[in-house]
Amino acid sequence: MSPVGIIKTALPNMDREAKDRYLLVIQAKDMVGQMGGLSGTTSITVTLTDVNDNPPRFSRRFYQYNVPESLPVNSTVAKIKALDDDIGPNAEMEYRIVDSDGLSVLQISTDKETQEGIITLQKELDFEKKSSYNLKIEVSNTNIDQRFQALGPFSDTASVKLVVEDVDEAPEFNSPLYRMSVSEAARVSTAIGTVSAHDPDMANNPVRYSIDRNTDLERYFNIDAKTGVITIAKSLDRETNEEHNITVLAMESQNPAQVGRGLVLISLVDINDNVPEFPVEYETFVCENTEHGKVIQKISAVDRDKPPSGHYFYFSLASGAGNNLNFTVQDNRDNTAAILTRRSGFSRQEQAVYFLPIVIVDNGVPPLSSTNTLTVRVCSCDGDGVAHTCNAEAYALPAGLSTGALIAILACVLTLLVLVLFIVTLRRRKKESLVFDEEKDIRENIVRYDDEGGGEEDTEAFDMTTLRNLNFIQEVKSRRDVTPDVQLLAKTTRAISPDNIIFGELIWERMRKADTDPSAPPYDSLQTYAFEGSGSVAESLSSLESIISASDQNYDYLSDWGPRFKKLADMYGSAKDSLNS
Structure with missing residues (x-):
């Protein structure tokens, strides 16, 4: 089995907050480390884990914040934070207010992410009532390691003062x-x-x-x-x-x-300023075969006023109708009344409608009243009292004339009226069209008058002698609808001038058209022609030509005007005589 190297701490108390990582170089030798042996090295990193061996601490013992009195409820007033050298869960803290003169106004909570203490407003601030608040806030770790209690306490306190600032407030x-x-x-x-x-x-x-x-x-x-x-x-x-x-x-x-x-x-x-009245317009009728004392209508009243003790109405007949022999009013004492008959049998032929004046009085101070008219119609009814006919005019019709016949007569009358209106309309349209056609018929300028002419005197205002100077013979073509009494013979009295020939041709051409026009009126008419000649008989009156000409010029124009005007008058008279013929 290979030997194992064991790494141990050399110091009794290691501090992660001072140094949390160590780098070790380990060497291993064989031959128990004697000369000639071989060796190898490796690096080892030793990381210290955190334990909750540090309590939280405030950086200051006193904090002060200014708060406007207009700050809304649930707003954040201030944030404070304690420091803890530990990390992770060992650095989690909790804040609370341990002493304050505004416990109902302010509260503190912990932000789990930032580990801050958040002071919030619970009630509205009023500078005029209280201008400052003092709080004592404690912070402590939530995870405490019992092995390090001796290093405690694991909490800290600080004082916080909130100064309320005055704000201009609305009244x-x-x-x-x-x-x-x-x-x-x-x-x-x-x-x-x-x-x-x-x-x-x-x-x-x-x-x-x-x-x-x-x-x-x-x-x-x-x-x-x-x-x-x-x-x-x-x-x-x-x-x-x-x-x-x-x-x-x-x-x-x-x-x-x-x-x-x-x-x-x-x-x-409310005051009593409105009179009582019927709530609706009653449609009341009485049967022709009704009996004495029959209730034909139940009535009530309304009033826009609102008296404290409620409404109470009184019903009666008007003073003038108190002796009415046909109907009577019975007050039911419950804000209603009944209309009863005072006799048996009614006839539409005698009277088809009755008007019953009813007086309604309220209980206001002072009491007000009004007279309301109830219209009662006489109707023919069946055995159950259901009205069938309430039309009194039916009895005035001739015997045997039914409602259908009346409708037929009315229909005929309406038809005749429509026909007459139609004919009148057509005549108006025809008359309007004729007037329009006369206005459009513009052949010549025609002047109509009913006065008797004066014969030769009519021509004295205008000398027609000049117009008779036509200087040529023209074949006269008579109108087919008029037989002339005297045939016109042209006379050659003097030399023919070009202007006279042109003017004569114009007049004869217009006369021929008028005589042969079948649509021309069969009476004399005044026709106006415009004609411009090639020059004046008196020739030019200008003196400009004499300035250019080298010949002698006679400037005594007044001595030449007599013969020239006479020549024009003769031409005008000849034309006039020809037209008169």
Whole structure:
């Protein structure tokens, strides 16, 4: 068996925290280590395992943290951590508060991963009530090795002070909910109640009040900005809105961003301001063969008011109808009444409808009343009292004329009305189309008048002599529908000019078309022609030509105007005579 080397510790107390690893070089020799023997070496690493021989320790004895009073609940206030030279499970710690003046406000827990003590807030902080908190915190190992108890204690303590910082807070109302009541008959500007709020900060700044109009859209109420007194701004009606739930805002005068909110519930006290009335429109009838004392209708009433002791109504006939011989009202004393007949037998031929005025009185203070009309129709009924016919007009029909015949007659009348309307519509459309065609028929400019002409006097306003100077003979073609009395003979009275020939051809061509046009009207018409000649009979009146020309020019134009105008007049008169012929 080969010899075994045993490695032992040389020191009695080894400390892992001082050195946790050792490197050994081991040599082995044969021949018991004598000369000539052989040897070999190897390296051995020795690692020390940890034991819980070190207690946790705080790095400081006193810790201080500043905390704003606005910090929300469950927020982390501070973190503290103790040191432990051990590792692994031997370094696991536990924190707890052993002494504090705020045990209900603060608590501490251990973060298992970081081994930190986490201080959290359990209640809201209020700088004005308490400005600081003192805590004594203890830390200890969770795994304690009993062999090293003598090295203990395996725990440590430290003091923690939390200083609460003042924060500008919104105003606070003295009550979370204000309940007020007011009569619905209260006048405008009547005071309902008062709300109060204060600045919780040490500065105690003044507070101004207002109403959140999102909760009072109709603006029924106002509030005094300084005193907080709520008043009525407009008339109230309990039947429209029995309660008003509004929000009042309190604002710091020095910091308008800080706004507090308070709730106000305003209840309206009812007054008797609504009359009782029928809940529905009753459809009441009485049979022709009814008996005396027959109940034909049971009625009730409603009232929008809400008296404290409940409603109580009284029913009766109106004073003018108290001696009614046909019907009567019986008050049942339970907010209902019955309508009874006072005689037997009714006839639709005599009277088809009865109007019964019924007075309803409530028990309000003061009591109010109203008169409601009950319409009672007379109907023919079967043996079980079921109404069949309530139409009185049926009795006024001729004998043997049934409802079907009436319907047929009405249908015929409606048919005739439709036919008449159709014919009238067609005539209107035809008339409109004729008027439209006349407007479109634009042959010439035609002037119509009913006055008798004056003969030759009509031509005195315009001398037609010039137009008769046609200077050529034109074959006259008569209209087929008109026989001329005198045939036109052209006369050659003077030399023919080119302008006269062109103008004459134009007039004769237009006259031929008018005579041969079958659609032309068979009466005289005024026709207008536009014609531009090649030059003036008087020739040019300009003096520019005399400047260019070297010949002598006569500038005495006034002496030449007489003959020239006479020549034009003669041409115009000739044309006029030709047209008149």
